[in-house]
Amino acid sequence: MLEVKDVVKAFKSGDHTIKPVNGVTFSVGQGTFAAILGKSGSGKSTLLSLLGALDKATSGDVLVDEVNISKLPDAKLTAYRRDDIGFVFQQYNLIPNLSAKENVMLPMEFAGVSRAERSVRAAELLNQVELTEDMHDRKANRLSGGQQQRVSIARALANRPKLILADEPTGNLDDETGELIIELLRSLSHEKNTTILVVTHDQALTGKTDRKFRLARGKITEITAS
Amino acid sequence: MSVLARSVGNAFRNKVRSGAVVVILAVAIGLALSMLVANQAVADRITSLKASVGNNLTVNPAGSRGGQGGGEPLTTADVSTAQSVAHVGSVNGALTLRLSSSGTAAASATAQGGGQSGGPGGRAADGTTSLVSAVDPGTLGNRASGSTASNSSATATSGASGGTGAGNTAARAGFSIPIEATGINGSVNAAGAAINIISGAALSDFAGTSAQALVGSTLAAKNSLTVGSTFTVNDRTMTVAGIFDAGTAFDNNAIYLPLVAAQTLTGQTGEISTMSVVVDSIDNVDATKTALASALDSTRVDVTAGSANLDSAIGSLGSVQNISLIGFIAALGTAGLIVLLIMIMVVRERRREIGALKAIGASNRSIGVQFVIEALVLVVMGSVAGAVIASFSSNSIVGALVSSNTSTTTAAGSGRRAALGAAGQAAGQAVGGGTRFQGSGRGAFAGASQLIGTVSTSVGWQTLVLGVVGILVIAALGALIPALLTAKIRPIEVLRGE
Incomplete structure (x- = not known):
């Protein structure tokens, strides 16, 4: 369960104060596949960074399973990111000189999982995201965009997180591959009961999600089917 | 994949850049190690030089050295006085004599109209011996002898005797190099x-x-x-107790006699010509030198520290050590700095x-460790290559440093010495003397160079410890600051530009 209560993020820019996120409130139940839509500069990525504990809100609360991550100290935020959150980025952000499997093993290494166990799980996850076995040991920078995004999703699932945050996951992919990735995220959300929140400006993607929100001028509104 | 394996892999993510960094580091570390080895080698050489001659003082009558010059002789009472000076370990008095060969003395006496033959420099012989000099007078001996003859004739012009009138290069008939006899009181010279x-x-x-x-x-x-053969000194028959080798043809054309016997034989009872004083510590040499001069009356004695070249040699080596x-x-x-800049760039x-x-989910610590290991990989590779460079270059670097520094000192010293030589020569000529100072400067500084000799390098435990400590400092400098920088990077950086 993700609850966001009156979250504000303000930046100083010269004499002005900018608020890309200004009093955002919403909640999403466990296992929901949701999307936040918005134009470029609407504050989507800023909101995502607050939900993923990459940055701290100026005010307001973000609760994940009733734990207020806005109040957590830095050390606990690291543990929160490691154990409870999975990230999928538009640019994939894989470590280029590591293989696909090693990239997936990385979060498990930080969590202290044994080498043998993380190797088995990484292989399972890569199979789950439909990356063929011959690709498992290939360096990340030798994989195609779609393959890299699959590895990125497998990495996000590594420590069995409660919440996966995806920032424009199809932004660098062609339509067909984008469709496949969206379908993969949707099925994972339902099969693993994982909350997946996708930030995008891709209207086509939002058709596949359970709930949709629109962020404009720092305010969020839910788009309901009419 | 472990942090170590990942860090090693990351260090070579950009092979060209990492290779270039390792080469530059190798040159810098190689130079540093060479300098360290040079420093240690020169320090060892200074220590050995000081240990060999550094705590010796020589006392001569003021105005006299090695039988040359004038002044009043030292006495056995001076030896006792010197022994009572603070920090003096031991005092060794010696009497230097010149003995002319019996046959030659007779010939010269005839030629000059009486008296014993003078040696080079005009000094009269202290006695005669049956020994025949092993050194042929040659051009140098005859030139010195001839010069003396010229002076003698100039002095004798007002007297009854007519001089031989020999010029500077004229040889006197039957002249031979005098034999140096030294009266000693133990087993040292x-x-x-x-x-x-x-032998013996x-x-x-x-x-x-x-x-x-x-x-x-x-x-x-x-x-x-x-050993066991006999010869005479004046009227006493001496027995060869042993045969020594002093290393040079000049020094081997000499004899050692018991000090008191030498004094008795030549009628110089209680006199000595030089004292060798050993100071208890190199640190007390200067103070003891002053105290000795004061105790023995600085107007009648000259006190010199060890070898005349020692200060020059140690000065040169000290400069090399500093450099x-x-x-x-x-x-x-x-x-x-190279590691630091590269790692800052990488971060x-x-x-x-x-x-x-x-x-x-990576913690600051695990990321910091990863970057420290990356820097260490570069430093270790640079150090290994640097050590190889140092092993080949340290000897030549030490040689170049020592020779350039010694030659600089020599050049300056030669200039000063040449001026002194010219002044001395002018003064000598003004009083009618012919003693030449030419070349003395060159000789003195060549002596310093000879004293330094060849400084050879070797890697001892001190060098190794200092080298490792130095490299650890590099690694610490190069890795810790970038590692701290990684801690300041916020995770939101991942979203920049997206």
Whole structure:
């Protein structure tokens, strides 16, 4: 369960104060596949960074399973990111000189999982995201965009997180591959009961999600089917 | 994949850049290690130089040295006075004599109209011996002898005797190099160094009636002497107790006699010509030198510290030591700076990757460790290559540093010495003397160079410890600051530009 209560993020820019996120409130139940839509500069990525504990809100609360991550100290935020959150980025952000499997093993290494166990799980996850076995040991920078995004999703699932945050996951992919990735995220959300929140400006993607929100001028509104 | 394996892999992510960094580091570390090895080698050489001659003082009558010059002789009372001076370990008095060969003395006496033959420099012989000099006078000996003859004639012009009128290069008939005899009181020579006896035994009877003598190897060969053979000094028959080798043809054309016997034989009872004083510590040499001059009356004695070349040699080596220490620190600092700048560049370049690692749960510590290991990999590779470079270059670097520094000193010194020589020559000519100072400067500084000799390098434990400590400083400098920078990178960096 993700609850966001009156979250504000303000930046100083010269004499002005900018608020890309200004009093955002919403909640999403466990296992929901949701999307936040918005134009470029609407504050989507800023909101995502607050939900993923990459940055701290100026005010307001973000609760994940009733734990207020806005109040957590830095050390606990690291543990929160490691154990409870999975990230999928538009640019994939894989470590280029590591293989696909090693990239997936990385979060498990930080969590202290044994080498043998993380190797088995990484292989399972890569199979789950439909990356063929011959690709498992290939360096990340030798994989195609779609393959890299699959590895990125497998990495996000590594420590069995409660919440996966995806920032424009199809932004660098062609339509067909984008469709496949969206379908993969949707099925994972339902099969693993994982909350997946996708930030995008891709209207086509939002058709596949359970709930949709629109962020404009720092305010969020839910788009309901009419 | 472990942090170590990942860090090693990351260090070579950009092979060209990492290779270039390792090469530059190798040169800097190699230079630093070479300088360190040079510093240690020169320090060892200074220590050995000081240990060998550094705590010796020589006392001569003021205005006299090695039988040359004038002034009043030292006495055995002076030896007792010197022994009572603070920090004096031991005092060794010696009497230097010149003995002319019996046959030559007779010939010269006829030619000059009386008196004993003078040696080079005009000094009269202290006595006669049956020994024949092993050194042929040659051009140098005859020139010195001829000069003396000229002076004698100039002095004698007002007297009854007509001089020989020989010029500077004219040879006197029957002239031979005098034999130097040194009266000693133990088993060391006038300079306090042990006598190298190659046959027989050292002197053991030091009474005034003693008939023991040590003979130089070339002199013994020239006169067909072996241990037990006899020869005469004035009217006493001496027995060869041992044959020594002093290393040079000049020094081997000499004999050693018991001090009291030498004094008795030449009528110089209680007199000595030089004292060799050993100071208890190198640190007390300067203070003891002053105290000795004061105790013995500085107007009647000259006190000199060890070898005349020692200060020059130690000064030169001290400069090399300073240069090498500065070079070591500068090269090490350069290596540290290279690692630091490269790692700062790497951290800046990989801000987003660091952000991604933090986003997926990496702690500041684990990221810091990864970058420290990356820097260490570069430093270790640079150090290994640098050590290879140092092993090949340290000897030549030490040689170049020592020779350039010695030649600089020599050039300056030669200039000063040449001026002194010219002044001395002018003064000598003004009083009618012919003693030449030419070349003395060159000789003195060549002596310093010879004293330094070859400084050879070797890697001892001190060098290794200092080298490892230095490299650790590089690694610390190069890795810790970038590692701290990684801690400041916020995980949100991963979203920059997206």
